[in-house]
Amino acid sequence: MQVAKNINDIHVGIGEYKIAGKHHRLVTLGLGSCVGVSLWDPLVRVGGLLHIMLPNSKDFSRINKPEKYADLGIPLVIRDLLKHGAVQSRILAKLVGGAQMFTGAGANQLFNIGERNIQMSRQILKDMSIKIAGEDVGGNKGRTMYLDIDTGEVMIRTIGQSIKVI
Amino acid sequence: MTETGVFSKLQMDALQEIGNIGLGHAATSLAQMLDHKIGLGVPHADFISFERAIELIGGYEELVSCVSLKLHGDIKGLVFYIFNETSTYRLADMLMGLEEGTTVQLDDMVTSTINEIGNILTGAFVTAISDFTQLQIGTSVPVFAFDMLAAVFTSLVLSSSNPDENSILAIETQLFRDDKKVSGHFFLLSEPNSIAKLFQALGI
Numbered sequence: 001m002q003v004a005k006n007i008n009d010i011h012v013g014i015g016e017y018k019i020a021g022k023h024h025r026l027v028t029l030g031l032g033s034c035v036g037v038s039l040w041d042p043l044v045r046v047g048g049l050l051h052i053m054l055p056n057s058k059d060f061s062r063i064n065k066p067e068k069y070a071d072l073g074i075p076l077v078i079r080d081l082l083k084h085g086a087v088q089s090r091i092l093a094k095l096v097g098g099a100q101m102f103t104g105a106g107a108n109q110l111f112n113i114g115e116r117n118i119q120m121s122r123q124i125l126k127d128m129s130i131k132i133a134g135e136d137v138g139g140n141k142g143r144t145m146y147l148d149i150d151t152g153e154v155m156i157r158t159i160g161q162s163i164k165v166i
Numbered sequence: 167m168t169e170t171g172v173f174s175k176l177q178m179d180a181l182q183e184i185g186n187i188g189l190g191h192a193a194t195s196l197a198q199m200l201d202h203k204i205g206l207g208v209p210h211a212d213f214i215s216f217e218r219a220i221e222l223i224g225g226y227e228e229l230v231s232c233v234s235l236k237l238h239g240d241i242k243g244l245v246f247y248i249f250n251e252t253s254t255y256r257l258a259d260m261l262m263g264l265e266e267g268t269t270v271q272l273d274d275m276v277t278s279t280i281n282e283i284g285n286i287l288t289g290a291f292v293t294a295i296s297d298f299t300q301l302q303i304g305t306s307v308p309v310f311a312f313d314m315l316a317a318v319f320t321s322l323v324l325s326s327s328n329p330d331e332n333s334i335l336a337i338e339t340q341l342f343r344d345d346k347k348v349s350g351h352f353f354l355l356s357e358p359n360s361i362a363k364l365f366q367a368l369g370i
Contacts, residue, residue: 014216014320029226030316033324053324101321102234102309104281113324142317144227159229159313 009146012036015068017050017077019084026147031097033114035070035121035137038094038147038154039077039130041086047149048077054113055120070120078128092133093125094154094166096145099138114138134166173213180368182211185337187298188291189352193341195290196283200260200343207340214336216323222336223248223351226316230254231272233284234322236306237292240363243356244326245292245305247284248319253348254312257283260343272312281310291352299367326355335361 012018012028020026026049028036040047050073054060057069066072082088098114118137125132136143136156146155156164173181189206197204220226231254234246249257255269258276261283262269269276285308296303311318323334335354340347356364 014316030314030320032314032317032319032321034317034320053320099317099321101311101313101318102325103311104307104309113321142227142314144314157227159227 012049012051014051015053015065017048017067017073017080019046019048019077019080020149021046021084022149024149026149027144029144031143031145032099032101033097033112033117035095035097035114035117036143036145037070037074037077037121037125038096038145039074039081040092040094040147040149040152041081041090042092042152043087043090044085045149046081046084046086047147047152048081049145049147050074050077052117052121055116070117070124074121074124075128078130089129091130092152093130094134094147095121095132096136096154096156096166097143099142100140101142103140136164136166176370177365178211178213180365180370181335184295184298184364184368185211185339185352188294189337189339191294192287192290192339195286196341199286202343205342207342210338212336214334216319216334219334219336219351219353220316220319222338223319224250224315226314228315229313230315230318231280231284231310231312232318232322233281233288233308233310235285235288235292235308237303237356238306239304240301241295241303241356241360243354243360244322245288245355246322246353247287248315248351248353249280250349253350254280256346256348260346260348266346277310277312280312281308284308284310287350287352295364299364301363301367323355 008024009027022045028051035052037050052070053068055070057072098118141158144157193204193206229251232248237243258269258279337352339350
C-alpha cells in the first residue's frame with residue numbers, strides 16, 4: 001500500500017517540531033534512533049509532531065535547539081498546542097521510532113540512544129499527565145511517520161513492510 | 167551551501183588532499199582484492215550540515231548501506247561509508263565475481279561482502295591519513311546498516327561522542343571498474359580538538 005501524496009502534508013525536519021490544524025498531515029521522514037512524538041487534541045483537532053534526536057538536554061552544556069531533546073521538546077510542543085486552543089488533559093500522544101539501526105560485532109559500543117529516547121519521552125509525558133494512545137517503537141528498522149490531524153491516526157512506513165496504522 | 171566556518175581555503179585544500187591520498191590507498195586495496203584495475207574519481211571534500219549531507223547522497227527515505235568504524239588515539243571520531251542501493255548491489259557483484267545485475271537484494275552473503283569492502287576502504291583511508299600525518303589513529307570493528315538514509319545517518323551521528331555537532335566533513339568518492347561506476351560517500355565526524363591536531367600535524 002502506498003501513502004497517497006497529499007498537498008496538505010507539512011514536513012517536520014530532524015530535531016524540529018510543527019503544529020497543524022484540520023485537513024493537514026504532519027510528516028517526518030526516516031526516524032532511526034530518533035523518536036517522533038505526535039500530540040493531538042481530538043476535540044479541537046489541532047496537533048503537533050516533534051522529531052526528537054536526543055533524550056536529555058542536561059547532558060550538554062550548550063543548548064542551541066531545545067526541540068532536539070525529549071526533556072525540553074515535548075513541553076515546548078504542548079505549550080504551543082495550548083496556545084492553539086488545545087486542552088492539556090485531552091491531548092493524546094503517540095510514540096514512533098527509537099530503533100537500533102546498526103548490527104555487527106561493534107554494535108554494542110553504540111550506546112542505545114533509541115531506547116533512551118523512548119524512555120525519556122515516556123517519562124516526560126507521564127510527568128505532564130499526557131496519555132500515550134499508541135506506540136510503534138524499538139526494533140531495527142527506520143520509520144517514516146504521518147499524523148493525520150482530522151483523525152488522529154498515525155501511519156508508519158518502513159522499507160519492505162506494509163503501512164502500519166496506530 | 168558550504169559551511170566551512172572557521173577553516174581557511176588552505177586548510178580545506180589540505181583536507182581535500184588528505185581525501186585524495188586516503189581514497190587512493192582505498193582504491194589500491196580494492197584493486198588488489200579484485201585483482202582488477204580500479205579507477206578513481208577526484209574526491210570532493212567539504213564541511214556541510216547534516217541536512218545537506220543527506221540531500222547530497224539522495225532522499226531521506228532512500229535505501230542505502232552504511233559501514234562505520236570508530237576512531238581512537240590522536241584523532242577521535244567516526245568514519246563511515248554510505249553506498250546507495252544500486253552501488254551496493256554493484257559492489258557485491260564486483261566482489262563476488264558475478265555478472266552485473268545478479269545481486270538484487272541483501273542477504274547475509276551480500277551484507278558480509280559490503281561490510282568487508284567498507285572495512286577495507288575505511289581502513290585504507292585511515293591508515294593513509296595516519297602515515298601521512300604521523301598521528302596514531304586506531305579503528306574499532308565495523309558496524310553495518312541497510313535502511314532509510316536519514317534513519318541510518320542520524321542514528322550514527324547521534325551515537326558519536328559529539329552528538330551535538332551540526333556539521334560533518336564529507337568526502338564524495340567515485341570508484342570505477344571498467345565503465346561501471348560505484349558512487350560512495352565517505353564521512354568523517356570528528357571533534358574540533360582532533361581536527362586541530364590534524365592541521366597541526368600538516369603544519370598549517
